[in-house]
Amino acid sequence: MTPLLSVRGLRKTYGGRIGCEDVSFDLYPGEVMGIVGESGSGKSTLLNCMAGHLAPDAGEVLFDTRDRGPVDTLRMSEPERRMLGRTDWAFVHQNARDGLRMSVSAGGNVGERLMAVGARHYGDIRGKALDWLDRVEIAADRVDDRPSAFSGGMQQRLQIARNLVTGPRLVFMDEPTGGLDVSVQARLLDLLRGLVREMGLSAIIVTHDLAVVRLLADRIMVMKGGRVVEAGLTDQVLDDPQHAYSQLLVSSVLQV
Amino acid sequence: MSDYNFAYLDEQTKRMIRRAILKGIAIPGYQVPFASREMPMPYGWGTGGVQVTAACLTPDDRLKVIDQGADDTTNAVSIRKFFERTAEVATTTVTSEASVIQTRHRIPEEALSEDQILVYQVPIPEPLRFLEPRETETRKMHALEEYGLMHVKLYEDIARHGHIATSYAYPVKVEGRYVMDPSPIPKFDNPKLEMAAIQLFGAGREQRIYAIPPYTQVVSLDFEDHPFEATKAPAPCDLCGAGDSYLDEVITDDEGGRMFVCSDTDFCTTRQAAGHRGRLSPIEEATA
Numbered sequence: 272m273t274p275l276l277s278v279r280g281l282r283k284t285y286g287g288r289i290g291c292e293d294v295s296f297d298l299y300p301g302e303v304m305g306i307v308g309e310s311g312s313g314k315s316t317l318l319n320c321m322a323g324h325l326a327p328d329a330g331e332v333l334f335d336t337r338d339r340g341p342v343d344t345l346r347m348s349e350p351e352r353r354m355l356g357r358t359d360w361a362f363v364h365q366n367a368r369d370g371l372r373m374s375v376s377a378g379g380n381v382g383e384r385l386m387a388v389g390a391r392h393y394g395d396i397r398g399k400a401l402d403w404l405d406r407v408e409i410a411a412d413r414v415d416d417r418p419s420a421f422s423g424g425m426q427q428r429l430q431i432a433r434n435l436v437t438g439p440r441l442v443f444m445d446e447p448t449g450g451l452d453v454s455v456q457a458r459l460l461d462l463l464r465g466l467v468r469e470m471g472l473s474a475i476i477v478t479h480d481l482a483v484v485r486l487l488a489d490r491i492m493v494m495k496g497g498r499v500v501e502a503g504l505t506d507q508v509l510d511d512p513q514h515a516y517s518q519l520l521v522s523s524v525l526q527v
Numbered sequence: 528m529s530d531y532n533f534a535y536l537d538e539q540t541k542r543m544i545r546r547a548i549l550k551g552i553a554i555p556g557y558q559v560p561f562a563s564r565e566m567p568m569p570y571g572w573g574t575g576g577v578q579v580t581a582a583c584l585t586p587d588d589r590l591k592v593i594d595q596g597a598d599d600t601t602n603a604v605s606i607r608k609f610f611e612r613t614a615e616v617a618t619t620t621v622t623s624e625a626s627v628i629q630t631r632h633r634i635p636e637e638a639l640s641e642d643q644i645l646v647y648q649v650p651i652p653e654p655l656r657f658l659e660p661r662e663t664e665t666r667k668m669h670a671l672e673e674y675g676l677m678h679v680k681l682y683e684d685i686a687r688h689g690h691i692a693t694s695y696a697y698p699v700k701v702e703g704r705y706v707m708d709p710s711p712i713p714k715f716d717n718p719k720l721e722m723a724a725i726q727l728f729g730a731g732r733e734q735r736i737y738a739i740p741p742y743t744q745v746v747s748l749d750f751e752d753h754p755f756e757a758t759k760a761p762a763p764c765d766l767c768g769a770g771d772s773y774l775d776e777v778i779t780d781d782e783g784g785r786m787f788v789c790s791d792t793d794f795c796t797t798r799q800a801a802g803h804r805g806r807l808s809p810i811e812e813a814t815a
Contacts, residue, residue, distance in 0.1 A: 349671065350671045357675075372658070372679070374658075375658075375683060376687075378682070378686055379686065382682055383675060383679050384675075386675040386676075386678040386679060386682065387676070389675075391678065391751050392751045392752055393682065393750040393753050396682065397682075414686075
């Protein structure tokens with residue numbers, strides 16, 4: 272089976288400082304990978320390098336494209352990479368405001384990706400937008416409201432709808448539940464889990480919240496100081512951490 | 528006149544602007560940056576259009592300047608006087624007699640010919656500006672032909688008003704490639720953008736020049752189920768009776784009285800001189 276995404280020897284430095292170093296892994300279709308670690312451990316650097324937002328210094332990111340098979344996205348031309356970013360890839364930002372157009376209505380936000388790939392029928396676009404708002408549990412009568420009138424949890428759900436509307440195969444998520452209160456987090460996680468299973472999505476989720484990876488991820492990587500210190504099945508790593516840092520991370524979670 | 532170089536700008540500046548114009552014509556709809564000069568008028572009064580006109584003028588030219596279709600408004604009068612003084616070119620208000628026409632917010636009603644140049648004053652040349660504030664990003668979007676965002680604006684219009692409510696500065700796609708802001712002309716004028724004359728657009732503050740060569744395909748953006756419509760007030764002109772010209776609405780009293788008149792003054796007076804009469808034409812003339 273061809274991995275959907277395969278990362279080889281990825282390195283990114285900021286001057287003399289290491290962002291991330293020597294990261295390699297494979298992600299198979301339908302698999303959800305969690306990347307955990309403390310602040311500054313290089314999780315977001317790694318995610319941004321994979322998603323093409325940052326240019327890594329070394330390594331390759333092979334993506335299994337629909338028409339040409341595995342292609343190194345770092346050596347793709349920019350139009351191709353941006354096209355990928357609108358169709359097969361999705362990126363969910365930690366802060367919904369970074370991923371939404373705040374001055375455009377919810378329907379317009381969801382429809383943007385459709386129009387970006389050539390949809391030119393208003394009725395169809397609106398129909399799809401309404402369908403997706405329903406799937407992320409946003410009432411249909413809010414379709415013409417701007418995201419600035421939405422609560423934080425709704426904004427995050429809207430961002431997810433906007434990203435998934437073109438049926439991507441790979442979703443990058445940067446702390447999707449950060450900044451939300453626990454009950455809203457729980458609903459969002461429930462929703463995400465449902466969507467991931469239902470659409471057969473592959474996802475890479477960066478988070479410092481172990482509960483999130485426990486619920487969503489099949490496999491996790493633990494990062495520290497820019498390097499992967501431990502990787503494996505989620506339950507295996509969380510229940511029986513081997514590396515000293517993983518043990519620290521697991522034992523740091525407050526038990527209520 | 529000897530105090531000024533011909534048409535105010537120095538020759539090197541005019542060369543620089545002509546190069547930008549030629550590049551603009553070579554790449555229809557593409558915004559060419561140019562080193563806009565300070566002009567003796569405020570930004571927003573047509574500094575871009577004036578520089579383009581200055582670069583195009585020759586001593587044999589006949590210049591017409593219109594503002595919202597009218598030859599006699601402040602902007603038009605002051606720019607016409609400016610070139611009368613600095614270039615000593617002949618001026619006219621008759622569309623068909625002019626070789627260079629500088630315009631603000633209108634295309635003349637009368638069809639232009641191949642030996643004419645139409646110069647537009649442009650306030651904001653970037654059609655994507657209000658949706659994407661970053662210049663780096665909009666340039667990239669033009670370069671990669673990513674124009675989905677333009678339709679988001681039209682989508683918002685329909686969602687809010689039930690139809691495409693954008694009535695001026697209506698975005699167009701030029702020759703199947705660049706999306707362009709046709710300057711704030713009413714969308715009634717959009718179909719006229721495919722014409723025989725050269726069309727040049729100058730934005731002074733934003734330092735951009737772009738162009739539409741003669742007979743270039745210009746398509747107004749729309750949705751399949753909400754096609755583009757060139758709209759005008761549903762009435763004939765009250766002075767010349769024309770039913771196919773773009774109209775200004777004039778409030779005549781505080782009891783709801785109003786009249787519609789052609790915004791193109793030359794078109795209207797020509798028609799009146801030819802004997803056409805509207806609802807509110809003076810009666811003694813009508814009977815005479």
